[in-house]
Amino acid sequence: MSDQNKPYILIVEDEAPLVTLLRYNLEKQGFRVEDAGDGGEALTRITEAPPDLLLLDWMLPTMSGIELCRQLRRRPANRTLPIIMLTARAEDQDAVRGLDTGADDYITKPFSTEALIARIRALLRRSGTVPTKLKLNFHDISLDPASHRVLRNGRALHLGPTEFRLLEFFLRHPKRVFSREDVLNAVWGRDIHVEPRTVDVHIRRLRKAINGPGETDIVRTVRAAGYALDLDGTVAAA
Amino acid sequence: MSDQNKPYILIVEDEAPLVTLLRYNLEKQGFRVEDAGDGGEALTRITEAPPDLLLLDWMLPTMSGIELCRQLRRRPANRTLPIIMLTARAEDQDAVRGLDTGADDYITKPFSTEALIARIRALLRRSGTVPTKLKLNFHDISLDPASHRVLRNGRALHLGPTEFRLLEFFLRHPKRVFSREDVLNAVWGRDIHVEPRTVDVHIRRLRKAINGPGETDIVRTVRAAGYALDLDGTVAAA
């Protein structure tokens, strides 16, 4: 579901252990990861669903990374696809040539995960592939993820970190009911141990924070089901 | 006038004919070019007006290119300065060491102008150096990258090199929240190992430097998220 909102990274690499390692670390960072073992498979996958970023090994079985890179750059559809090349230390001289063929960055093996993540983020940001930065609105509430600000009727609200994430989650799925378990998984994280009742408390804190005196409550309680972001009484209307 | 908007390249090279050739070709490509004959002069020029990119000969009279490179990497102010090394064919093995000392790329003489231009463009693009030499403003703060000067309400401020770059970074992305990792990558450089908490300290130093008595703090702390350049709490007031 929310996988569609994650940046999609395609790894083209024939060493399976390295792929596993990369996949693990990248998914932990919130990326969606696919992999291809050789250039041909990579081309197929890219054609049917272009990734947001390509991690490309310089040395590949059938088609070299540089060759793949060059082919991609010739296609108008993939001309601006962000590419990071993975090269071995000994190939340093040639690796630089990767830049000439159109790679946007490169990193030499062995590399630290942090360095790679940093480059990925920098490149994604530079190529403007971060759609999750749009302002979210509902009724008279506006939340801006970039500036981390929440307004109601133009009035600034102060939310704690958890309340902020909670509201952001609801704003991304308005009018939909979520069970406490759903909310815990989405807002707290999948493998966090927290009592489901804690959600109640944070819902209350969220209400207290966003509902000024005389304003309508936009958080709806659905008995035996969960909560939803919705105008409470004003729903029905035959 | 428009010279201020062109990417500024400094050539450090002692062979005058090569300098002339490079200058001619680079200027034709729309770059602004200066040159220095030895390491000392280069250091001076870089200190008073850092270029967007440095073309550095490996072999220099007084101070070797590698030594200059290493010195630059030690200065916080020039830590992320993009550097391309120029080396002779016979020095190939040692050239790789140039990368270890912090050069971002290198090219062996003799080289074609096209290859050099390609690397320059790739590196400028990669290092995200949008050659904005325009003055930056926010609220009552004004920063002039060219003269390296910061004013608040017309009053000159004294910032250390790191604080200067920190403020410059924030001024380029006003009102946006950045995590400590983001700030480290952007201001310190990607592969530098520095504790994320260090950002706190420099934020504090920046605040101390720019906030005169009775002036509003324009650096906003966002708990669990990071920092932003923004007018803060002066909202509420029921």
Place this chain on the structure above:
DNA sequence: CGTTTCATGACAGAGCGATGACACTACCGT
């Protein structure tokens, strides 16, 4: 009317940022 489900207030502890101090380095002028 009893049972289930949610709302609320309180609270102890964890988490997080602000701050001051300190050791270390680079730089400048004498």
Place this chain on the structure above:
DNA sequence: ACGGTAGTGTCATCGCTCTGTCATGAAACG
């Protein structure tokens, strides 16, 4: 060459905010 000065990165500590949990009261449902 040498000493003073400024700048940098790290740490320990303080204080505040936020967080998760419980106990209790209120409300909805059969």
